[in-house]
Amino acid sequence: MTFHPQSAKSEMKKMPTGIEGFDVMTGGGLPCSRMSLLLGSPGAGKTVFALQTLVNGARQLDEPGIFIAFEEDSKRLIENVRTFGWDLGALEDRKLFFLDAHLPADTIQAGQFDLIGLLAAIEAKAKEIGAKRVVFDSIDALLIPLNDPLLERQEILRVHDWFAKTELTGIMTAKDGSSIGAQRYGFMQFITDCVVTIKHQTIDRVSLRTIQIMKYRGSSFAENEFPMVITPFGIDVASIKPNELDYPVSTERISTGVQRLDTMLNGGYYRGSSTLVSGAPGTAKTTLSGAFVEAACQRGEPALYVSFDEAANEVIRNMASVGIDLKTHVDSGLLRMYSAQSVTHSAAEHLVILKSLIAQHRIQCLAIDPLSALLKSGDLPSTLGAVERLLRFAKSSGITIVCTSLLEGVDLEAENTPLQVSTIADTWIQLSYVIQAGERNRALTIIKSRGTQHSNQVRELILSDQGVTLTDVYTAGGEVLMGTLRHEKEQAAQLELVQLEADFELERRAIEVDEGEISSRIETLRRELDSKRTAFRVKERLHEARETQWRAGQDDLQHLRYADSDSLTAPYPQSEGSED
Amino acid sequence: MNTLNDNNNQKESGQVALFIFRLYVAGSAPNSLRAIGNLMDICQEYLPERHQIEIVDVLQDPLRAITDKVLVTPTLIKVAPEPTWSMLGDLSAREKVLLGLGIEICS
Numbered sequence: 001m002t003f004h005p006q007s008a009k010s011e012m013k014k015m016p017t018g019i020e021g022f023d024v025m026t027g028g029g030l031p032c033s034r035m036s037l038l039l040g041s042p043g044a045g046k047t048v049f050a051l052q053t054l055v056n057g058a059r060q061l062d063e064p065g066i067f068i069a070f071e072e073d074s075k076r077l078i079e080n081v082r083t084f085g086w087d088l089g090a091l092e093d094r095k096l097f098f099l100d101a102h103l104p105a106d107t108i109q110a111g112q113f114d115l116i117g118l119l120a121a122i123e124a125k126a127k128e129i130g131a132k133r134v135v136f137d138s139i140d141a142l143l144i145p146l147n148d149p150l151l152e153r154q155e156i157l158r159v160h161d162w163f164a165k166t167e168l169t170g171i172m173t174a175k176d177g178s179s180i181g182a183q184r185y186g187f188m189q190f191i192t193d194c195v196v197t198i199k200h201q202t203i204d205r206v207s208l209r210t211i212q213i214m215k216y217r218g219s220s221f222a223e224n225e226f227p228m229v230i231t232p233f234g235i236d237v238a239s240i241k242p243n244e245l246d247y248p249v250s251t252e253r254i255s256t257g258v259q260r261l262d263t264m265l266n267g268g269y270y271r272g273s274s275t276l277v278s279g280a281p282g283t284a285k286t287t288l289s290g291a292f293v294e295a296a297c298q299r300g301e302p303a304l305y306v307s308f309d310e311a312a313n314e315v316i317r318n319m320a321s322v323g324i325d326l327k328t329h330v331d332s333g334l335l336r337m338y339s340a341q342s343v344t345h346s347a348a349e350h351l352v353i354l355k356s357l358i359a360q361h362r363i364q365c366l367a368i369d370p371l372s373a374l375l376k377s378g379d380l381p382s383t384l385g386a387v388e389r390l391l392r393f394a395k396s397s398g399i400t401i402v403c404t405s406l407l408e409g410v411d412l413e414a415e416n417t418p419l420q421v422s423t424i425a426d427t428w429i430q431l432s433y434v435i436q437a438g439e440r441n442r443a444l445t446i447i448k449s450r451g452t453q454h455s456n457q458v459r460e461l462i463l464s465d466q467g468v469t470l471t472d473v474y475t476a477g478g479e480v481l482m483g484t485l486r487h488e489k490e491q492a493a494q495l496e497l498v499q500l501e502a503d504f505e506l507e508r509r510a511i512e513v514d515e516g517e518i519s520s521r522i523e524t525l526r527r528e529l530d531s532k533r534t535a536f537r538v539k540e541r542l543h544e545a546r547e548t549q550w551r552a553g554q555d556d557l558q559h560l561r562y563a564d565s566d567s568l569t570a571p572y573p574q575s576e577g578s579e580d
Numbered sequence: 581m582n583t584l585n586d587n588n589n590q591k592e593s594g595q596v597a598l599f600i601f602r603l604y605v606a607g608s609a610p611n612s613l614r615a616i617g618n619l620m621d622i623c624q625e626y627l628p629e630r631h632q633i634e635i636v637d638v639l640q641d642p643l644r645a646i647t648d649k650v651l652v653t654p655t656l657i658k659v660a661p662e663p664t665w666s667m668l669g670d671l672s673a674r675e676k677v678l679l680g681l682g683i684e685i686c687s
Contacts, residue, residue: 101651104666110656110676111615111669116606117638117645117653124642142652145668 012218015063015133015169018056019049021237025213025222031193033167035160039176039189040198045209045230046173047072048081049198050135052234053171055086057133058095065133066097066126070141074098084234097129102141109145115155119162126168134163138173153187160191193217198228208346208382211237227348227386236352238389254299254365254400257291257324260470261429264446264455269427272398273450274391276371278405279431283442284461284468285404288429289367290319290326291468292402296365297329303365304336304357308373312337315369323467336361342373347386350374355393364399371403391425426450431461434482441483444470460486599623599631599681600660606653607639611670615654618671626683634659 014028023029030036030053040046054065069077078088078098088096099122122134136159143152163170174188176197189195195214200207211228213221227238253267262268269275269292277285289305296303305326307315315337316326329335338357340350358366374383394401403425427449433440442461446454459470460482474481474489481489603619605612616635623631638645638653645651656667658680671677 099646100649103651103668106665108665108667108676108680109669110667110680111672112611113652113654113669114606114609114611115652116609117604118651120606120639121642121645125646128643
């Protein structure tokens with residue numbers, strides 16, 4: 001693909017079509033003051049494309065336009081595009097002029113004619129309303145009666161020169177692929193500066209439209225075929241901006257809606273990241289996506305819940321049974337539910353519808369359940385392409401996306417997703433069943449989470465009317481237990497704990513009793529000691545008194561005997577208790 | 581607007597209807613000039629003195645073409661008598677014009 005939008009812009013003046021993807025492909029739109037040829041089989045969407053270009057010009061750039069309807073009655077045409085919500089009535093006459101140019105059925109042709117009069121009339125009308133854009137849809141009807149290739153060429157050339165002269169920008173639609181027209185359009189393609197082909201094919205019973213620029217004189221362009229979808233709002237072209245991989249990344253964490261899962265993911269999903277939840281049927285993938293959008297709405301962020309092959313009301317009811325209240329948020333308008341049958345559109349079409357819903361409601365959080373349903377719509381490569389574009393689009397717009405993928409008929413142990421989205425997704429959560437002791441239990445593991453320290457533990461996922469809870473699985477002795485077995489083990493452990501506590505309490509009480517006894521014994525002994533000491537002190541005092549008395553007696557005796565002090569000094573008898 | 585009036589049908593005492601034509605042309609484009617010439621020839625030959633031709637030059641009055649829903653030039657409209665019809669081209673296919681006028685050619 002050669003594609004340099006920057007340089008393309010400086011090359012020539014271009015008229016934006018307002019169809020974003022196409023303006024990206026062409027680096028700005030169709031060539032100004034020139035005639036562009038829009039080829040396509042009947043029903044490919046040429047008329048819608050051309051009309052949308054006029055409407056966008058009138059509405060967004062205030063460039064009035066003229067639509068010359070050669071084949072379809074303009075009233076019917078307006079009626080047909082009413083569903084797109086373009087509100088042509090408001091634009092009509094002042095900003096958008098419809099000229100019915102289909103020849104009456106009873107018209108007789110008698111000789112050669114030319115388009116001089118028509119072009120003069122359009123030019124006058126263009127001057128009157130200040131038109132910049134003119135659509136000829138489609139000119140075949142007028143050229144066929146000429147019935148002469150040379151004259152046709154002459155008229156085509158006339159139109160071509162007329163655009164250059166009047167500085168009007170033109171789109172001329174023409175049928176493609178018919179052998180009759182081949183020669184005519186060969187010449188048209190040769191003289192026009194820009195040729196665009198819209199293809200409408202059916203691949204695997206799914207209708208697919210693609211748009212391709214065949215040539216663009218004086219400008220570079222995206223040469224590939226790009227998916228084109230006619231959405232409820234008009235045409236959308238799914239081209240990828242070359243710099244789309246360069247988007248700002250956020251470090252903000254947002255809740256998954258399940259507390260334990262937030263913890264496992266170190267705070268939740270990164271804002272603007274994509275998460276894939278894969279698992280077998282019934283493993284609560286839908287519930288996880290429901291919890292995510294509920295959490296988003298609780299934070300006040302507009303969210304979109306896309307359910308394929310399941311009605312929105314059904315989803316709301318089922319979610320309510322596990323304590324996830326979506327209805328309140330749907331009623332408040334914060335949450336949009338979009339449910340569709342996957343097979344009704346191709347993946348590219350679904351993508352475009354989602355993109356427009358996202359833009360319309362400024363969606364910040366998106367859940368798609370199940371993304372794998374898109375596999376049913378179209379061939380694998382184009383589906384994968386669409387899914388990849390969706391994820392990239394969400395990332396570049398900072399939208400956090402959670403999508404689920406059903407693993408059906410594949411080896412669950414292989415942990416592999418049919419969509420191969422796992423390589424693009426930032427976080428991959430795997431839900432599975434563990435069958436043990438006659439029951440199935442849900443297990444949750446985080447296979448990867450880019451840029452996040454995440455738990456490597458398997459958790460048991462339990463659904464109740466209180467919502468989703470994650471429980472540690474019981475791991476002991478090398479075995480992992482879940483469900484009833486886990487419950488039993490947990491109960492047993494609980495009992496053991498109670499027993500231990502009781503035992504301890506008893507022991508504590510016994511010690512308390514012992515302690516009391518011992519301290520009372522200590523008190524008794526202390527008192528005994530006290531009384532003994534008191535008795536001793538009494539005896540001591542008595543002894544002192546007796547000694548004093550004895551010495552006094554000796555002194556008196558000596559004095560009476562006039563005895564020599566030295567000879568008569570005798571020790572006081574030391575014997576204890578001799579007086580008692 | 582240019583009117584070529586050859587309105588002398590009173591001579592026919594009202595038995596033959598008056599043919600009123602409107603021819604839309606684009607200035608002096610070859611097809612348009614040829615159409616004027618061819619129409620006048622046919623009228624001279626087959627409808628002498630009972631025709632009326634109005635010539636509208638789209639280049640002079642382009643918005644009229646849109647109002648009258650005439651798209652290609654030249655276009656001939658038979659305004660009267662009924663039925664009215666429109667005919668594209670330079671009218672060089674004389675048999676077709678005559679057929680449209682209900683005139684049989686004796687060959």
